[in-house]
Amino acid sequence: GAGVSQSPRYKVAKRGQDVALRCDPISGHVSLFWYQQALGQGPEFLTYFQNEAQLDKSGLPSDRFFAERPEGSVSTLKIQRTQQEDSAVYLCASSGQGRDTEAFFGQGTRLTVV
């Protein structure tokens, strides 16, 4: 596709439910990032992949959060036993090799935990 695609765009989960959020990066992009954006705040870093390797997961808020990118392309962010504080927009971004390449963002998944 032409851009970063995320699905679903909206997800309502009952507290305690597991959810999986999908990110399709731009074809050929080596780097992939997940960010969490709470209402009225700036995005906060969750995790970073270079190809299939998860090089940084320092931003994952708890062990309920898990991300994978098994073939170096599509990535899934999984949240187990969702809590109300997990309600946020989850943004995915991808970029090419190197620090000076632009990161392209998807439109995000808005997760609401009720």
Add this chain to the structure above:
Amino acid sequence: AQTVTQSQPEMSVQEAETVTLSCTYDTSESDYYLFWYKQPPSRQMILVIRQEAYKQQNATENRFSVNFQKAAKSFSLKISDSQLGDAAMYFCAYSGGSNYKLTFGKGTLLTVNP
């Protein structure tokens, strides 16, 4: 840890006028990048302009320009000839050292009045 501060939660400007959005940051790195992103209601982050710290010259992109003051750790965005389509949340962001991730400020909501 790096921090990014945007001290203006909201700003407004008349169409065709000029507005400046403020951003300060804190880092101990010497090599880094600074960015301004625009986030319209669609939620997709769009890169507006980028500045490399080692470049003395301020970046410009059409109606958008920055005032980068490295010693003061200040990175403001000037929007000239404001248009209705410029209305959005604007985020200042930092990426530095060996880390590819972006650290965002809390954002400034820009309103453009006709």
